[in-house]
Amino acid sequence: MKNTLRIGITIMLLCTKSFGQAFNNLPVLTQKPPLHGKHWMAVTGKPLAATAGAMTFSKGGNAIDAACAMLAATCTMWDVLSWGGETQALIYNPKTKKVIAINALGVAPTGATADFFKNKGMKYPPEFGALAAVTPGTPGGLMTILAEYGTMSLKDVLAPAMQMAEGYPIEAQTANSIEKAKEQIKQWPYSKKVFLPHLGSKYEAPEAGEIFVQKDLLETLGKLVKAEQQALAKGKSRKDAIYAAYDVFYKGEVAKEFVRGCQEQGGLITEQDLANWKVKIEEPTMTTYRGIEVYKLQQWTQGPAMLQTLNILENFDLKSMGYNSTRYIHTLYQAMNLAFADRDFYYGDPAFAPEEPMKGLLSKEYAKERSKLINPEANDPKIGPGDPYPFEGKINPYQDILKTWMGASTFSPKNNATYNTQFEEDFTAGTTSVEAADAEGWVISMTPSGGWVPACIAGNTGVGMSQRMQAFVLDPKENPFNVVEPGKRPRVTLTPSMALKDGKPYLSFAKQAGDEQDQLLLQFFLNMAEFDMTVQEACEAPSFKTLQMYSSFGKHERINGGLTLNEATPSWTRKDLGRMGYKINYQERTSGPINAIYFDWKHKSFWGGSSNHGEDYGIGW
Template sequence: MKFVLFSSIAAFFSLIFITVPLFAQIDRESGKQFATRSEVIGKRGMVATSQPLATQVGLDVLRRGGNAIDAAIAANAAIGLMEPTGNGIGGDLFAIIWHEESGRLYALNASGRSPQGLSYDRLMEVLDEQGRSSISRLDLTSVSVPGAVDGWFTLHERFGSLPMDDILSEPIYYAEEGFPVSEVIAMRWNASVPRLINQAGAFEETFTIDGRAPQKGEIFRNPDLGNTFRLLAEEGRDAFYRGEIARNIDEWMRENDGYLRYEDFANHTSTWVDPVTTNYRGYDVYQIGGNNQGTAVLQILNILEGFNLSESGFASEETLHLLVEAKKLAYEDRAKHYADPAFYNQPIDHLLSKEYAAERREMIGERAMDELTTGIDVTRDGDTIYLTTADQYGNMVSLIQSNFAGMGTGFVVPGTGFSFQNRAALFSLDPQHPNVYEPGKRPFHTIIPGFVMKDGEPWFSFGNMGGGYQPVGHVSILTNIIDFGMNIQEAGDALRWMHGGSSEPTDDMDETLTRPGTIYLESSIPYGVVRGLQSRGHSVQIGNQFFGRYQGIMRDPDNGVYYGASESRVDGQAAGY
């Protein structure tokens, strides 16, 4: 009787384990079992952001005859208001643009520079007085010139269609009349307020309701930001960099022992750059490079190209091992060679050569590497937004914008409605490091927009926010699509991974990776894969990690449509028409 009972129980559980995957396969009528929803498909335009109302602002611009560049500016203005936990006009911007009429890809570095009046020696004296060995993200030494507004106007001057007052009309409306705060943004807002409420300036008046963060669904207004937007709409970028706003910032900085001056704003410019690129299995992948970490995406792809990922399989032990080891190799170069090209001649040709990738690839074995340095001789934190737009004329924009950590520094000049970024905290203090602090220099940046061309035609505009995770996120999305055959929504919904423990671009030049680090995996990973990674020497942690937020737009020239995807883990939305 016991044997019969045991056999019946065993048969029952065997049936469960056999049938559950079968049921999981039919939870959706089509697509991968982990997909949360279908792609959005539109013919005349597409907008994807991390906040649905901001998506609608961008889409409305397209409906009124604006182009993808106009829509990206409008959506960025709206999301700076609606998601101040990730971005705003106190921060920086990078963008890659496909311009259909000229048939060219353009890249814009709209990141700001350190104060001209703060020397390295004086910075070190200030840090010594504070008893610190690094730049604090909550100190005025971490504030560099905000580049986002100049980025908008630089993009608009070259490619814009609608007038700027038309583009900013809806963001102004929402700033003055209010908007309902969405769920995840409310959560992160609530986490930031206790840390920033006592900062000098007008943070409490600007970003709280009676000293607390707004709750999910609560209407929030920022009339000061609305007034700033009005000044920009009426007077242009000079209102920010040469007019009333710049003068007010100068006065406030002097009163509060800050370092930015009117001259820092007046002298600021964005820079059109040649994007860096590599070919991965027939797809030309583009990044901005220079003082941001986009080059790491290309280095990782070059290394991975020598492995047959489609054969090893999605999220398998072998594939995850290869991905993590390739990331380690690229991030050591990231820590030593990514810096402002105006101050450092980055060996970009060598870093992106297929020969160098082959050399580095040979270092990957069956076990986790625990000792590593650059082959030639950041930070996981970061709150950012990524958005992408496409229009009926064929233009596409990949744009990323950030305050860096938290809501930035929390320093708010009264009447302006925005918090300054703390991006200068990512300078190294090692005098021998390419990313060492210097006056008038752009710090290392984690934020990276991505773009892919196929056979000389625009194919995919994509990105994900998330500090040092971003190159990993880009590689994951691309391998999910190219190697594992996912559509662009499935590629974002699929299991994510992250590795922590690499050297950082703020470290000393002589520091090297001396530990295997930790692999972070989402909880849907099979336990057998976890055990296999551990047997290779990897430390593995399940969940309790931040895996970024993704948006993407793919162009289908055969059907004449765009496919849109957005982050399912948070408040994101892709919408087309």
């Protein structure tokens, strides 16, 4: 009887606009407790990596030092990223009181043209192998962030990761991923050497709990630390010494071996590609939502799509609809479709022509016009990109393409209730998140990714290469801003988030997975901004997903009207949405995985949140 009553109360609260306030008056119903801290907070996608952050804080490091230590640890664990991938970050600098954007995404190598891949019979660059690799960004990103904003040496920050490379007990999730992908891994000699210690056995991957040793990676990290320590011994500053290590990776002996191993396995990356690549410190994009400043990276990510969605949703009274009501789900779904259609056509690397119409896309006036397209009674499966050019005083040069635009291809499941396909795996693949904050005021939000299992390792470096090339398109009719070119960054899904309220940090938040990131980050933000949830409630609260947006991976497909709901969604909501034209499937957990830090200025403390969906974990003090 008690359990029945508890479930009834929970469902009732899920359907009311006072969800968060009501929860605060009941015993804690979250599956994980919220974290609390006064001095610092460290939250990330792996428990061992969160421990690396705590270790760094305990040695006197700031939030930047701790985040870099967590990043290094997650890269050493392979499940959703490795050292050859890419890193994106937003940093709040308490000295300037501004948010800074870090662009450590690799670029397409020499020879990577649309014609090159078309001549190989490809519709898109490949998902796996050396030809899928852009230049590695994470090592440079970590060292730049640490040099510019941290306080510790590279040696101290890499210490936990290097201990792990010496050998750490591998988790079942990663071990099973390796075993599942072992036939692909066997195609690449350096990957086979690292990942398959039990060749010839029935189970060839490391066993769960087995000490997983990475000698080549340990040697590579050791070379970086050696370069730093030698520079310090010569009287160089902490910052210059870290950049000496940077040069070893991108211009020195590590670069030479990386390129040799890449090209041996059919890749295109050259020594010049590595030497020419640079981390960019940029201005973020920003919009306001009911007075809250929300920050994202620029249009080389999908991040501005969340800002566009918020601009559209400002034209609706979401709170009156009720949390996860039929009307609420439908309105958010349609608003996201409008923004993501623009993402699919207009987003790309701003360093390359043509120039993306971001002023128009992010204008409140454009959002108001787009909001008028939402049919309150039914899903619109034909929604496409809008025309933002008039909202910045220009004429759209792609009007002819827009008239017939249908993006990539539309995937139609045989059974509308089941999407057990490669599509869903591609749609939600990869990535982790790193969140850190300290009492001095430094805040950082990261979404590193790339080089996940099955990774093709570049020679004897122990470094897995990125798979991010697949995010490019080859046909300008799909997206004229994101056609592959040498030196160009692909438009990626990776999207850290930060929000300021009354001029001070309010939220730092991010999540793993692919195209769904900004969908669930949007809902997390609204959970707090509109429905007064605590950060842990907001992390665990059931979300939904639209599949009516083109995947950035694999075959770049979409499912028109595809909607993923939580299994706890009431039957009346399911029926209503079905009548509105949605093709619905269900998942047990739809909460993320999201990691977040909330800044409690009333009590001068931190709240840490970590979703109950995955291995996300945090520590506060």
